[in-house]
Amino acid sequence: MMLISQEYLKERFNYDAETGLFTWKIIPAHTKVNIGDIAGVVDATGYIRLSINHKPYLAHRMVWLYVYGVMPCKYMDHINLDRADNRLCNLRESTPAQNQANKSLSCKNTSGYKGVYWDSARKYWRAAIRIDGIKKHLGCFSSKELAFKSYQDASLKIHGEFSRFN
Numbered sequence: 001m002m003l004i005s006q007e008y009l010k011e012r013f014n015y016d017a018e019t020g021l022f023t024w025k026i027i028p029a030h031t032k033v034n035i036g037d038i039a040g041v042v043d044a045t046g047y048i049r050l051s052i053n054h055k056p057y058l059a060h061r062m063v064w065l066y067v068y069g070v071m072p073c074k075y076m077d078h079i080n081l082d083r084a085d086n087r088l089c090n091l092r093e094s095t096p097a098q099n100q101a102n103k104s105l106s107c108k109n110t111s112g113y114k115g116v117y118w119d120s121a122r123k124y125w126r127a128a129i130r131i132d133g134i135k136k137h138l139g140c141f142s143s144k145e146l147a148f149k150s151y152q153d154a155s156l157k158i159h160g161e162f163s164r165f166n
Helices: 006-012 060-066 094-099 146-161
Strands: 013-018 021-024 048-052 055-058 073-078 091-094 116-119 122-131 134-141
Touching: 006 013, 006 060, 006 122, 021 060, 021 091, 048 060, 055 060, 060 073, 073 094, 091 094, 094 122, 094 146, 116 146, 122 146, 134 146
Parallel strands: none
Antiparallel strands: 013 021, 048 055, 073 091, 116 122, 122 134
């Protein structure tokens, strides 16, 4: 299997850090693309995939290789959560925990606040946060707003710039 290099990418594609798009520099064999056409397609999960030698590659990982000359060794995080937004300013390496911290509010959430849920047996709001996959309870509160404040404080302390509250 051929490893893709920065040089190989730059021979075949142009990358625009402002738009996050790759465009073709050459016309690959057996394709109907033209020089300058946007490369890649959005897959079912919302990520852009580039076809290089008939093998799919996640475009955001190729951005990292194209710009920095190395494959990202960690997870890649789309700061604004848009999986198709591959502008360099929207990408950063992350750990799995950091990547999870930068997630939007779950569709299963009923409180309207990340990290906050109603304890129906005890009749109060609880706040909890995950640390390396382990749920840590932050306390019990009379209002969901107070519980959310506790979650925000803990998230900023634990996850820093990867914290997301909505």
